[in-house]
Amino acid sequence: MQNNSNLAVNTLTTEVSLSETQPHLTLIENTLSTDFTQNELVLSVKNLTKSYHKTGEQPVLNNISFDLHAGEYVAMIGRSGAGKSTLLHVLNGSIPATKGEIYNGNETQNIVNFSQKEMRRWRATCATIFQDFCLVPRLDVITNVLLGRLSETSTLKSFFKQFSDKDRARAVELLQWLNMLPHALQRAENLSGGQMQRVAICRALMQNPSLLLADEPVASLDPKNTHRIMQALGNVASNGIPVLVNLHSVELVQQYCTRVIGLAKGEIIFDGHPSDLTQEILNQLYGDEVSETQ
Numbered sequence: 011m012q013n014n015s016n017l018a019v020n021t022l023t024t025e026v027s028l029s030e031t032q033p034h035l036t037l038i039e040n041t042l043s044t045d046f047t048q049n050e051l052v053l054s055v056k057n058l059t060k061s062y063h064k065t066g067e068q069p070v071l072n073n074i075s076f077d078l079h080a081g082e083y084v085a086m087i088g089r090s091g092a093g094k095s096t097l098l099h100v101l102n103g104s105i106p107a108t109k110g111e112i113y114n115g116n117e118t119q120n121i122v123n124f125s126q127k128e129m130r131r132w133r134a135t136c137a138t139i140f141q142d143f144c145l146v147p148r149l150d151v152i153t154n155v156l157l158g159r160l161s162e163t164s165t166l167k168s169f170f171k172q173f174s175d176k177d178r179a180r181a182v183e184l185l186q187w188l189n190m191l192p193h194a195l196q197r198a199e200n201l202s203g204g205q206m207q208r209v210a211i212c213r214a215l216m217q218n219p220s221l222l223l224a225d226e227p228v229a230s231l232d233p234k235n236t237h238r239i240m241q242a243l244g245n246v247a248s249n250g251i252p253v254l255v256n257l258h259s260v261e262l263v264q265q266y267c268t269r270v271i272g273l274a275k276g277e278i279i280f281d282g283h284p285s286d287l288t289q290e291i292l293n294q295l296y297g298d299e300v301s302e303t304q
């Protein structure tokens with residue numbers, strides 16, 4: 011099947027001009043699609059609480075409520091230990107909530123109560139980019155991207171890399187979009203951090219997600235790759251898929267995001283437009299760390 015991947019890659023590389031400097035933003039129109047209308051409710055979180063320990067200690071997430079709508083590019087900010095990563099893990103079902111409700115759009119079934127099978131289905135639509143990318147180091151880039159279709163492909167077929175032509179074409183298109191097509195046949199373990207991040211985004215989008223969660227996707231990237239990733243996520247959002255991203259840079263939040271949620275000790279203390287973040291709120295969020303965030 012490797013030959014088929016080769017064929018798809020070769021065909022496309024001859025048809026498009028490759029640039030390492032500017033993502034092919036126009037391709038995103040053909041690459042992403044959602045059934046959402048702008049501002050449609052995609053996720054509703056109600057009174058969510060998470061405690062890692064059964065008794066005594068303050069919960070890591072304490073009675074959190076917010077909605078996410080199509081087209082929103084939302085940053086989650088707060089000092090280290092505020093609960094940002096925990097929130098993403100609870101939202102995508104990889105760790106259980108202690109209390110509260112999470113609804114997929116206007117559906118009435120609470121994700122917190124999902125069975126294992128329902129949770130697998132939910133996790134297929136709630137794509138998450140973790141801090142360590144979770145790529146398979148010894149597999150090539152395009153296969154890593156195709157693994158985003160795992161939930162739709164039988165284990166045996168994916169083991170033998172038997173992905174459909176349609177999936178392969180889409181993987182090529184996504185890699186092209188983030189200028190990673192020239193690396194399509196390279197092993198993931200040989201990529202730079204910025205390149206791995208782009209592959210992780212392509213794999214997440216291969217899932218056809220209804221929601222994209224990203225945990226510090228620009229940590230340890232250089233300025234050029236940082237802006238490339240922030241811009242790419244913004245394009246995902248403007249194509250209707252809401253993006254919730256944990257960030258440490260207030261400057262990036264103000265430059266790219268349409269909304270910011272500030273978390274302190276597991277509670278939301280700000281939810282609004284980035285331009286409404288005042289010094290007072292930043293002081294509440296970061297305390298003594300505030301100067302390090304800018």
Ligand SMILES: Nc1ncnc2c1ncn2[C@@H]1O[C@H](COP(=O)(O)OP(=O)(O)OP(=O)(O)O)[C@@H](O)[C@H]1O
Pocket residue numbers: 062070088089090091092093094095096097
């Ligand atoms: N598996 C776990 N078991 C117990 N406590 C945990 C676990 N994971 C996280 N915590 C605790 O929960 C709190 C919130 O951690 P979390 O990683 O969600 O914070 P964060 O805001 O993402 O921090 P950072 O910005 O440093 O990534 C911390 O006090 C952390 O020690």
